[in-house]
Amino acid sequence: MRKQNSLALAREHGTPLFILDHEIIRENYRIFKRLLPRVQCYYAVKANSIQEIIETLFNEGSSFDVASYSEFMQVYRYISHFDTPRQEHFVWDNIIFSNTIKDAATLERIKQYKPLITYDNEDEIKKIKRACDTAGLVLRLKVPDIGSQVEMSSKFGAEPADAARLIRDAFDQGLTVEGLSFHVGSQCGNLDNYTKALAVTAAVFRDARQKGFPLKLVDMGGGFPVPYDAQTVPFERLAETLNTEIERLFPEDVELLAEPGRFIVATAACLVSEIIGKARRNGKIFYHINDGVYHTFSGVVFDHWIPNFSAYREGPREICAVVGPTCDSFDKITLAADLPADLEIGDFLFTDNIGAYSTASSTTFNGFPGAKIHHKNLKPGAGPA
Helix, strand or coil: CHHHHHHHHHHHHCCCEEEEEHHHHHHHHHHHHHHCCCEEEEEEHHHCCCHHHHHHHHHHCCEEEECCHHHHHHHHCCCCCCCHHHHHHHHHHHEEECCCCCCHHHHHHHHHHCCEEEECCHHHHHHHHHHCCCCEEEEEECCCCCCEEECCCCCCCECHHHHHHHHHHHHHCCCEEEEEECCCCEEECCHHHHHHHHHHHHHHHHHHHHCCCCCCEEECCCCCCCCCCCCCCCHHHHHHHHHHHHHHHCCCCCEEEECCCHHHHHHHEEEEEEEEEEEEECCEEEEEECCCCCCHHHHHHHCCCCCCCEECCCCCEEEEEEECCCCCCCCEEEEEEEEECCCCCCCEEEECCCCCCCHHHCCCHHHCCCCEEEEECCCCCCCCC
C-alpha cells in the first residue's frame, strides 16, 4: 500500500520525491520509550535534520542530541518563548551536545544556556573551562564497535584507563562531570558491543563514585538497529538485553540516556525516483535516474548504506546498474539491482527505508536540486505546554 500510494504522490508532485510519514516517526519514538522505559530518548538530529521532524518529536516530548550550534537552534526555536528558568531547565534536561570536539566560538555562544556537553581529552577540558565553564560535562569512553555499520571508536572516545584522570582533571579545573557516555557504532547488530560497553562504563562509573566524584548519568549513545533486512537483530531482543544489563549494573539513582537517530527516522521515509536514461554498457543495463549519491542516496557513500530498488511493474528481470544524474562517474548508486530489464525512460523506481542519513547529507553538486519533500501525517503544534 505504501508503495502504491507513493506512485500517486509522485505523479502529483513530481520526482524525485522524498515521502516522510510523521506517524511512523511517532510510532518509532513510542516503541523506543515503551521497550526501554528507564531510558530518556534524545533524538540524534544529525540523522535527519528536517525541521518538521524536530517539531514532531518535540511535540512527542523527546529530548535531543545536537552536534552544532545550528542544530541546537533548530530545537531552541520551540522554547524561545519560555521564561529563563524554564529555558534553562529544558536545555539542561533535554539537550546534549554529543560532539566531543567543539570549536571555541560555539562554546562561547552556548555558554549562556548552561548546556550538557561531551568531552574525551584534556585539551577539550581546558577549552571548555575558557569558553563555557557553565557546562555540565559527560566523558565519552571508547568502547568496542565490532560489526557495526559505521564505526566510531577510531575518532571518538577516551580509553577507559584514562577515565579517572580525565574526570579528576575536569573537577580540578572547577568544572562538573555529570556522567559518562559511549557509542557502539551506527546500525549495531552485535549485542556484545552493548553488553561490553555497559560493563566498561559501569566499572568506570563505580570507580568515580568511590573516589568521591558525584556522577549521575550514563548516555548509551546510538547504534540501535533498523530492520533493513531479515538478518537485522530485532530491537525487542536488544531492548530485553539492555534492560537486563541496566538493572544489573546501575543503581536506580543513575539517569540513563540514549541517542537514537536512525532508529527513529529510517523507516519513516521512502523515495520515488524517475528513470531519465537507459543504456546497455558492457552487457549490463544502466538505468540513469534523477537522484544519486550526491543527493538522497548520499548514505551509500557516507553511511555504508546498501540501497534498495523496486519497480512499479513486473517484467523479465536482470541484475542492473542504477546511477545518478551528475556527470561524475562516481555517481553510481548500485551495480547490483534486481530489476525488470524492460523498464523505459519515464518509469519510476521505489526505494524504502531511506529516512536516515539521506537528505541530511544531500548536496546540490552539478546544479541538481535535492528531492522534493512531501510530509504525511504532519501535525504542527506548539509543543508541550
